[in-house]
Amino acid sequence: MKIKCCKTNLLAVQDTMDILKGRWKVQIIAALCYNKMRFSDFQKEIEGISAKMLSSELKDLEVNQLLTRTVLNTQPISVEYELTDYGRTLKKIIENLAEWGIEHRKKIIGKVPEITEN
Template sequence: MKHTEENPIKKCGQKIMAIHDTMDVLNGKWKVSIIACLCFTPMRYSELLKEVHGISGKMLSRELKDLEMNGLIKRNVLDTQPVIVKYEITEYGASLKDLTEVIADWGLKHRERIINS
């Protein structure tokens, strides 16, 4: 008897490997929040520092560099006096917008569930 369906254990293993790959890029507490902010509008460093509650300046710098290295955000140095640096989501980074919305929706439902229990 020939199996035309993929082995469910193999499929699960592939999904888990893909999840690990995603989590390696989005690891840590802050990256998803930064991406979510930048999906709405380009922002300056100081704006991100205010918007991403609890992140330190040193950590924000590190996370921005990592996100830029992975091609998820772009650093734009504007030709102004004084120089203004804005961060914006790349087209590749914008592909994570749906993921950030699903995570946010789940978080809202989870918070409501915990508060109501």
């Protein structure tokens, strides 16, 4: 579907940015694109996010129907998060952002840093 009206397009982009705004939401969604995650997994994966901010961002993403929160019957109780089908529609956008970011880093810095797994 091609959007003809520039104003409509700008409004659609604004709506998208309102949902994904902030430093952490896109990173949370990107982390969930491939696996379910527990709260502690996010804290290990997303450097610099506080527990309070993570909790707030997860709640907001749940309200916007992008992820589901499942309380597991474990001792102690743990919670698992995963993208909804609707949330998974963002996967292509996340992949495009990652590709653009890699190319941008190459253009500006000249190389992509090597990432070592912990």
